[in-house]
Amino acid sequence: MIVYGSIVSPFVRKLLAFLGEKGLDFELKGVGIGDPDPGFRAASPLGKMPAIDDDGFLLADSSAIIHYLEAKYPEPALIPADPEARGRTVWWDEFGDTVFAACGGKMFFNRIVAPKFLGREGDLAAAAEAEAEELPKLLAYLESAIPASGYLVGDRLTLADLAAVSPLVNVRHCGVTIDAATYPKIAAWSEAILSRPSMAPWIAKEERMMAKVLAG
Ligand SMILES: N[C@@H](CCC(=O)N[C@@H](CS)C(=O)NCC(=O)O)C(=O)O
Structure with a gap:
């Protein structure tokens, strides 16, 4: 494939x-x-x-x-069969893909992609507004919603965790880090998901790429 x-x-x-x-x-x-x-x-x-x-x-x-x-390829199942768990998983996929990626995208696109990859100015006011107005609300919701299991749905990894954590990496590329004192659950959850072998090597690679892009 x-x-x-x-x-x-x-x-x-x-x-x-x-x-x-x-x-x-x-x-x-x-x-x-x-x-x-x-x-x-x-x-x-x-x-x-x-x-x-x-x-x-x-x-x-x-x-x-x-x-x-x-x-x-049904195994290992990453989209649960249980109706409620499946509904929640689709919810988190939607949260990640629409609101969170849109907020992170305004920051990442306007600060990095436009000037560094497309050779044009980004809308820095839109990026600043996304960081100041949208991001805190999304993080507050996420912090309130992470269960004690450490996974967004049930007690094991699902698509929900991968989808919801992914836009956070773009936010990090913009120099914004998660303050563990304000968002202790997001800090622990994101650290656990992002350090999985399915994610960590890709993130290390993109961080190397970002370091070069930002230095250039
Ligand atoms: N809903 C789509 C969104 C894909 C998307 O918007 N990708 C962006 C890059 S992060 C893209 O290709 N943008 C190019 C464009 O809009 O022309 C998905 O989940 O794959």
Whole structure:
């Protein structure tokens, strides 16, 4: 299977972690925003990452791909079968992909992607507003919702944890760290999820990439 995407995308990061947790082999083909790569454009009708080519089956959107892979490779289950647990898992996937990624995206895109990758100015006022107004509300909700189990749903890792933690990495790339005194549950949960073997090597790689980009 080919995965098209960039390791700094929160949606790609979520998918790479999911693939790692499933123990699935894949080839990552690096593409950037607006990439003309014909294989990527064929797999992603809207030109968004991630997209896959699984032996000729083309599919875009991290959640669509993850649901496809969960059906094809049910073990280990990362989307619970229990109705309530499944509903909550989809909720957290949605939280990560929409509100949290949108907030982190305003910060990451305008401060780093626009100036460093696209060669144009970002909207720094939008980034500052996202950090000052949106981020604290999202973190307060997340802090209040992390159960004692240390996992967002049930007592083991699910897609919920991978999806909700992924945008936090983009926030960190912007120099914003989670204050463990204010957000002790987020600090412990994110540390545990981000240090899993399915995530840690990718994050180390993107941190090296970010250090070079920011220095250049
Ligand atoms: N809902 C999609 C969102 C994908 C997405 O927006 N990816 C961004 C990168 S983080 C992208 O490719 N943007 C390029 C564009 O919008 O043209 C998913 O979960 O895969």
